[in-house]
Amino acid sequence: MSATAREKQLRGWSLVGPGLLWTIAFFLVPLFIMAAYSLFQRVGGRIVTDLSLANYRLFFEKPHHHDALFNSLEVAVVTAAVSMFLAYPLAYILAYRVPPRWQRIALVAAILPFWTSYVVRSYSWLLVLSSEGIVSKALQWTGLCDGPVAIANTRAATIIGFVHFFTMLLTLTIFANLVQIPASYRRAAADLGASAFQTFWRVTLPLSIPGVMVGAFLTLVLTLGDYITPQILGGYRELLLPQAIMLQIQRNADFPMASAMSMILMVVISAVFVIFSRWLKIERL
């Protein structure tokens, strides 16, 4: 390598260096420390640094531990499916049926609650779904139910809270995908004799799969890792994995067990990442 080439490399590294060091020091190293902690044990209030897989074994042996994982997976899949069915028609109508000059304002309105804080959004649903809330009151007024209905503190409430957020997110990703499909494709299909449904089923839908998949991926990953929504809306009767992790820290101060469960969460999310990787154009970054 010539002197100037080496100097250029050096200069480039000095620019990249600070950001790289930050990511290594406060992201990569902590992950390794957490991985190491997951192999320790907490015995009698002290952390024993003998390496073993005891925490992982405990996780898969004790039902109340691994149930949290399965609860999380179920809630994530249901959320993604329901959100998709709600968001797709909305995105479709916004993209193709709403006149262009209204599109922008309609889209902004469709994601307005994005801008409340996450904690506040879940709290708002608590207001709506509690036994004294407007859903319960409305059901009683219309005579559909006799007494107060408490949807809050159930899995249904968690899912409603999640579906609300991810319907907005999926509407965005699907809309962005739909408006990129040239109108000439649909016109061509119609000219060749396809019915409106055939045009949708054979042309528009296949071309919009990337937007659906990116949205589904984000939904699964963000749902699996979220603590706020299940904690505020779902209550304690049935825990999701992030709640179980936080419980280990807050109630037991069991950092090794919490680390092991975090590692399991990370592996699950990585698996989702691998499954969806063909639709996520990482190399574009």
Place this chain on the structure above:
Amino acid sequence: MTARPLLASVLRRVPAAAYVLAAFAFILLPVAVLVLFSLQDSLLPIPPFRGPTFKWYAEVFEDVRVMAALANSLMVAAASSALACLLGFLAACGLARYSLAAGGAIRWLLAAPLSVSYLIIGMGLLVTFQAMAIPKSLGAIVIGHVVINLPLAFAVIYSQMGEHQSNIERAARDLGANERQVLLLVTLPMLWPAVLAAFFLSFTLSWDEFIIALLVSRFDVTLPVEIWSLLRSGLNPKTNAVGSVVFLVSVAIVAVVEVVIFSRRKSE
């Protein structure tokens, strides 16, 4: 147009319009309920609605803890966004202008925090600070927020760096500018919109981030964590008022960004 096709075309639009209205009702319902019952003139934010009153807002602005948390949030968001943009800008310049030996690996590592849940990033920091006996603090939140904002700041700025800018940089170098002058007087002004966009994106993420802030802070907390502790008192119009304030501030920020970026785009 005769009556029949007009009626037919109206009827054809009814299902779509009904669907959009129903979807908007679902999407906007919680926010509407939140704001409406922040004006509730009784102790519980539940129907029937009585009011309006602004006394809960007055209580919020007199609440020392909420106001301190608000100031902390602004401070943490500003500091972490500025730091993330600085690091992201330098890294983007390094990668775009110098063909580094391990460029692909560096980009991958810089983007890696995007693929991990905030909960796990927060857990990692918590365990690490615990192991090294570093006390919980606002500074720890800033560290965590830079970790989550750096990948985005880097990606936004890096995506805006093109060939035409490196030609201008070369011209500046030919005219005798040294590397630092090129960076500060030529590259940075050209990338200003991207840096600004990255800053506001980071700011909103940090402003709303909860789980890392909860895990690595103790006495001084940010607004989401303070709101979290308000929730322990159950349903309360004061919490509605705090939530409404956060919502209105965020919408205002978004509106300003929209106007600034939109007007810029129009003028170009």
